[in-house]
Amino acid sequence: MGFWRLMFLMDLLIPLLMIIYGYVYSQRAPKKINYFSGYRTRRSMQNKETWDFAHRYFGRLSLVFGLVLMPLTIIAALTFRNTDVETVGIMGTLLMTGQIVFLIILIIPTEIALKKNFDKDGNRRTDR
Numbered sequence: 001m002g003f004w005r006l007m008f009l010m011d012l013l014i015p016l017l018m019i020i021y022g023y024v025y026s027q028r029a030p031k032k033i034n035y036f037s038g039y040r041t042r043r044s045m046q047n048k049e050t051w052d053f054a055h056r057y058f059g060r061l062s063l064v065f066g067l068v069l070m071p072l073t074i075i076a077a078l079t080f081r082n083t084d085v086e087t088v089g090i091m092g093t094l095l096m097t098g099q100i101v102f103l104i105i106l107i108i109p110t111e112i113a114l115k116k117n118f119d120k121d122g123n124r125r126t127d128r
Helices: 002-027 048-079 085-105 107-117
Strands: none
Touching: 002 048, 002 085, 048 085, 048 107, 085 107
16 A cells, blocks of 8 residues: 555656646746756747747646646546555556656647747747
8 A cells, every 4th residue: 555655646746747837837937048947849949939938838738738637647546546566556657658648749739839820930920
């Protein structure tokens, strides 16, 4: 049961971080464009406007997906609560892997939104 509790807490970390960072980034981006923190892609780092847009957009997506993943993770983890240590480890790892996949998938709509709203040089599109 102790290992299940540890794995349960570990499984909740990714959705919790998605919620926290999602809220923070949807409100404001890191002040300076940098290579150390924030949503960092070539397109998002072109200028301050693309940087702020990407953080707001990714932040909102991350917040929503984190809020969806949190109860799903709790329900999934409860289903293997009274199983052996090996099953808990495997299922916990699978849960975290799925969460990471969701986190990575959020990059796709963010980059599409950047491409739709900004040209290749980072200037806001006016041809919409």
